[in-house]
Amino acid sequence: MISAEDAMKKPVPAPDADSAALWRGLRDGVLLLQHCGDCHHVQYYQQGMCRQCSSENLSHKxxxxxxxxxxFSVVHRAPGPAxxxxxxxxxxxxxxxxxxxxISTYVGGKPEDVAFDMDVMLVCEQIDDRTTLPRFRRA
Ligand SMILES: [Zn+2]
Known part of the structure:
Protein backbone atom coordinates (compact mmCIF):
# COMPACT_ATOMS: atom_id res chain seq x y z
CA MET A 1 0.00 0.00 0.00
CA ILE A 2 1.46 3.32 -1.05
CA SER A 3 1.01 6.18 1.41
CA ALA A 4 -0.40 9.55 0.34
CA GLU A 5 2.97 11.10 1.10
CA ASP A 6 4.82 8.63 -1.08
CA ALA A 7 2.33 9.14 -3.88
CA MET A 8 3.34 12.82 -3.95
CA LYS A 9 6.95 11.88 -4.56
CA LYS A 10 8.18 11.00 -8.00
CA PRO A 11 9.88 7.66 -8.32
CA VAL A 12 13.64 8.09 -8.65
CA PRO A 13 15.99 5.57 -10.19
CA ALA A 14 17.87 3.29 -7.81
CA PRO A 15 21.39 2.83 -9.20
CA ASP A 16 22.79 -0.70 -9.06
CA ALA A 17 26.35 -1.90 -9.73
CA ASP A 18 25.81 -1.90 -13.49
CA SER A 19 24.23 1.54 -13.72
CA ALA A 20 26.22 3.42 -11.04
CA ALA A 21 28.58 4.91 -13.64
CA LEU A 22 25.66 6.12 -15.74
CA TRP A 23 24.10 8.01 -12.83
CA ARG A 24 27.44 9.42 -11.72
CA GLY A 25 28.03 10.66 -15.27
CA LEU A 26 24.66 12.39 -15.40
CA ARG A 27 25.46 14.14 -12.13
CA ASP A 28 28.61 15.40 -13.87
CA GLY A 29 26.51 16.54 -16.82
CA VAL A 30 27.36 13.80 -19.30
CA LEU A 31 25.60 10.76 -20.70
CA LEU A 32 27.80 7.66 -20.67
CA LEU A 33 27.21 4.86 -23.15
CA GLN A 34 28.73 1.41 -23.02
CA HIS A 35 30.87 0.56 -26.04
CA CYS A 36 31.77 -3.04 -26.78
CA GLY A 37 35.45 -3.48 -27.56
CA ASP A 38 34.79 -6.63 -29.55
CA CYS A 39 31.77 -6.04 -31.81
CA HIS A 40 31.50 -2.21 -31.44
CA HIS A 41 27.90 -2.41 -30.29
CA VAL A 42 26.84 0.63 -28.25
CA GLN A 43 24.29 0.29 -25.47
CA TYR A 44 22.47 2.73 -23.22
CA TYR A 45 20.99 0.34 -20.65
CA GLN A 46 24.02 -0.54 -18.61
CA GLN A 47 24.83 -4.15 -17.88
CA GLY A 48 27.80 -6.41 -17.32
CA MET A 49 27.96 -7.72 -20.85
CA CYS A 50 27.33 -6.71 -24.43
CA ARG A 51 23.77 -7.52 -25.49
CA GLN A 52 24.95 -8.25 -29.02
CA CYS A 53 27.92 -10.60 -28.50
CA SER A 54 27.96 -11.25 -24.71
CA SER A 55 31.49 -9.83 -24.41
CA GLU A 56 32.44 -8.27 -21.08
CA ASN A 57 34.94 -6.04 -22.85
CA LEU A 58 32.88 -2.88 -22.34
CA SER A 59 33.99 0.66 -21.75
CA HIS A 60 32.15 3.89 -21.04
CA LYS A 61 32.36 6.76 -23.47
CA PHE A 72 6.72 10.58 -28.96
CA SER A 73 3.46 10.83 -27.11
CA VAL A 74 1.96 13.63 -25.08
CA VAL A 75 0.80 12.77 -21.58
CA HIS A 76 -2.32 14.71 -20.58
CA ARG A 77 -3.34 12.67 -17.58
CA ALA A 78 -0.81 12.48 -14.77
CA PRO A 79 0.25 8.91 -13.90
CA GLY A 80 0.13 9.94 -10.21
CA PRO A 81 -0.31 12.97 -7.94
CA ALA A 82 3.42 13.76 -8.12
CA ILE A 103 13.02 6.95 -23.47
CA SER A 104 13.04 10.41 -21.97
CA THR A 105 10.96 13.54 -21.61
CA TYR A 106 10.96 16.83 -23.48
CA VAL A 107 11.96 20.04 -21.71
CA GLY A 108 12.37 23.67 -22.65
CA GLY A 109 9.22 24.00 -24.73
CA LYS A 110 5.61 23.01 -25.19
CA PRO A 111 4.83 19.37 -25.89
CA GLU A 112 2.91 20.36 -29.04
CA ASP A 113 6.18 21.68 -30.49
CA VAL A 114 7.61 18.16 -30.61
CA ALA A 115 7.71 16.54 -34.05
CA PHE A 116 8.92 13.27 -35.52
CA ASP A 117 12.58 13.40 -36.62
CA MET A 118 13.15 16.59 -34.65
CA ASP A 119 16.78 17.06 -33.63
CA VAL A 120 17.19 17.16 -29.87
CA MET A 121 19.99 17.76 -27.41
CA LEU A 122 20.59 16.20 -24.02
CA VAL A 123 19.84 18.22 -20.88
CA CYS A 124 20.96 16.88 -17.49
CA GLU A 125 18.25 17.90 -15.03
CA GLN A 126 19.15 17.70 -11.37
CA ILE A 127 16.24 16.34 -9.34
CA ASP A 128 17.90 16.26 -5.92
CA ASP A 129 21.37 15.84 -4.39
CA ARG A 130 21.65 12.27 -5.61
CA THR A 131 19.70 12.14 -8.83
CA THR A 132 20.12 13.81 -12.19
CA LEU A 133 17.89 12.69 -15.05
CA PRO A 134 18.54 12.78 -18.79
CA ARG A 135 16.03 14.98 -20.64
CA PHE A 136 15.99 16.44 -24.14
CA ARG A 137 15.39 19.90 -25.56
CA ARG A 138 15.09 20.98 -29.16
CA ALA A 139 18.58 21.15 -30.73
ZN1 LIG B 1 29.74 -6.89 -28.38
Whole structure:
Protein backbone atom coordinates (compact mmCIF):
# COMPACT_ATOMS: atom_id res chain seq x y z
CA MET A 1 0.00 0.00 0.00
CA ILE A 2 1.46 3.32 -1.05
CA SER A 3 1.01 6.18 1.41
CA ALA A 4 -0.40 9.55 0.34
CA GLU A 5 2.97 11.10 1.10
CA ASP A 6 4.82 8.63 -1.08
CA ALA A 7 2.33 9.14 -3.88
CA MET A 8 3.34 12.82 -3.95
CA LYS A 9 6.95 11.88 -4.56
CA LYS A 10 8.18 11.00 -8.00
CA PRO A 11 9.88 7.66 -8.32
CA VAL A 12 13.64 8.09 -8.65
CA PRO A 13 15.99 5.57 -10.19
CA ALA A 14 17.87 3.29 -7.81
CA PRO A 15 21.39 2.83 -9.20
CA ASP A 16 22.79 -0.70 -9.06
CA ALA A 17 26.35 -1.90 -9.73
CA ASP A 18 25.81 -1.90 -13.49
CA SER A 19 24.23 1.54 -13.72
CA ALA A 20 26.22 3.42 -11.04
CA ALA A 21 28.58 4.91 -13.64
CA LEU A 22 25.66 6.12 -15.74
CA TRP A 23 24.10 8.01 -12.83
CA ARG A 24 27.44 9.42 -11.72
CA GLY A 25 28.03 10.66 -15.27
CA LEU A 26 24.66 12.39 -15.40
CA ARG A 27 25.46 14.14 -12.13
CA ASP A 28 28.61 15.40 -13.87
CA GLY A 29 26.51 16.54 -16.82
CA VAL A 30 27.36 13.80 -19.30
CA LEU A 31 25.60 10.76 -20.70
CA LEU A 32 27.80 7.66 -20.67
CA LEU A 33 27.21 4.86 -23.15
CA GLN A 34 28.73 1.41 -23.02
CA HIS A 35 30.87 0.56 -26.04
CA CYS A 36 31.77 -3.04 -26.78
CA GLY A 37 35.45 -3.48 -27.56
CA ASP A 38 34.79 -6.63 -29.55
CA CYS A 39 31.77 -6.04 -31.81
CA HIS A 40 31.50 -2.21 -31.44
CA HIS A 41 27.90 -2.41 -30.29
CA VAL A 42 26.84 0.63 -28.25
CA GLN A 43 24.29 0.29 -25.47
CA TYR A 44 22.47 2.73 -23.22
CA TYR A 45 20.99 0.34 -20.65
CA GLN A 46 24.02 -0.54 -18.61
CA GLN A 47 24.83 -4.15 -17.88
CA GLY A 48 27.80 -6.41 -17.32
CA MET A 49 27.96 -7.72 -20.85
CA CYS A 50 27.33 -6.71 -24.43
CA ARG A 51 23.77 -7.52 -25.49
CA GLN A 52 24.95 -8.25 -29.02
CA CYS A 53 27.92 -10.60 -28.50
CA SER A 54 27.96 -11.25 -24.71
CA SER A 55 31.49 -9.83 -24.41
CA GLU A 56 32.44 -8.27 -21.08
CA ASN A 57 34.94 -6.04 -22.85
CA LEU A 58 32.88 -2.88 -22.34
CA SER A 59 33.99 0.66 -21.75
CA HIS A 60 32.15 3.89 -21.04
CA LYS A 61 32.36 6.76 -23.47
CA UNK A 62 30.72 10.16 -23.23
CA UNK A 63 27.83 10.53 -25.67
CA UNK A 64 27.56 13.60 -27.88
CA UNK A 65 24.13 14.30 -26.41
CA UNK A 66 22.71 14.67 -29.91
CA UNK A 67 19.69 12.66 -30.93
CA UNK A 68 16.56 12.58 -33.03
CA UNK A 69 12.95 12.01 -32.04
CA UNK A 70 11.94 8.57 -33.34
CA UNK A 71 8.53 8.75 -31.74
CA PHE A 72 6.72 10.58 -28.96
CA SER A 73 3.46 10.83 -27.11
CA VAL A 74 1.96 13.63 -25.08
CA VAL A 75 0.80 12.77 -21.58
CA HIS A 76 -2.32 14.71 -20.58
CA ARG A 77 -3.34 12.67 -17.58
CA ALA A 78 -0.81 12.48 -14.77
CA PRO A 79 0.25 8.91 -13.90
CA GLY A 80 0.13 9.94 -10.21
CA PRO A 81 -0.31 12.97 -7.94
CA ALA A 82 3.42 13.76 -8.12
CA UNK A 83 3.14 14.43 -11.86
CA UNK A 84 0.02 16.63 -11.75
CA UNK A 85 1.93 19.88 -12.12
CA UNK A 86 3.84 18.53 -15.12
CA UNK A 87 1.01 17.67 -17.51
CA UNK A 88 0.85 18.00 -20.39
CA UNK A 89 4.35 16.75 -21.17
CA UNK A 90 5.91 14.85 -24.03
CA UNK A 91 7.53 11.45 -23.62
CA UNK A 92 10.15 10.92 -26.28
CA UNK A 93 11.70 7.91 -27.92
CA UNK A 94 15.08 9.32 -28.92
CA UNK A 95 17.58 7.74 -31.31
CA UNK A 96 20.97 8.80 -30.03
CA UNK A 97 23.63 9.73 -32.56
CA UNK A 98 25.68 6.75 -31.35
CA UNK A 99 22.86 4.31 -32.09
CA UNK A 100 20.99 3.41 -28.90
CA UNK A 101 17.36 4.37 -28.47
CA UNK A 102 16.21 5.76 -25.13
CA ILE A 103 13.02 6.95 -23.47
CA SER A 104 13.04 10.41 -21.97
CA THR A 105 10.96 13.54 -21.61
CA TYR A 106 10.96 16.83 -23.48
CA VAL A 107 11.96 20.04 -21.71
CA GLY A 108 12.37 23.67 -22.65
CA GLY A 109 9.22 24.00 -24.73
CA LYS A 110 5.61 23.01 -25.19
CA PRO A 111 4.83 19.37 -25.89
CA GLU A 112 2.91 20.36 -29.04
CA ASP A 113 6.18 21.68 -30.49
CA VAL A 114 7.61 18.16 -30.61
CA ALA A 115 7.71 16.54 -34.05
CA PHE A 116 8.92 13.27 -35.52
CA ASP A 117 12.58 13.40 -36.62
CA MET A 118 13.15 16.59 -34.65
CA ASP A 119 16.78 17.06 -33.63
CA VAL A 120 17.19 17.16 -29.87
CA MET A 121 19.99 17.76 -27.41
CA LEU A 122 20.59 16.20 -24.02
CA VAL A 123 19.84 18.22 -20.88
CA CYS A 124 20.96 16.88 -17.49
CA GLU A 125 18.25 17.90 -15.03
CA GLN A 126 19.15 17.70 -11.37
CA ILE A 127 16.24 16.34 -9.34
CA ASP A 128 17.90 16.26 -5.92
CA ASP A 129 21.37 15.84 -4.39
CA ARG A 130 21.65 12.27 -5.61
CA THR A 131 19.70 12.14 -8.83
CA THR A 132 20.12 13.81 -12.19
CA LEU A 133 17.89 12.69 -15.05
CA PRO A 134 18.54 12.78 -18.79
CA ARG A 135 16.03 14.98 -20.64
CA PHE A 136 15.99 16.44 -24.14
CA ARG A 137 15.39 19.90 -25.56
CA ARG A 138 15.09 20.98 -29.16
CA ALA A 139 18.58 21.15 -30.73
ZN1 LIG B 1 29.74 -6.89 -28.38
Missing amino acids: VASGRGRVHS FKADVPYAVLLVDLEEGPRM
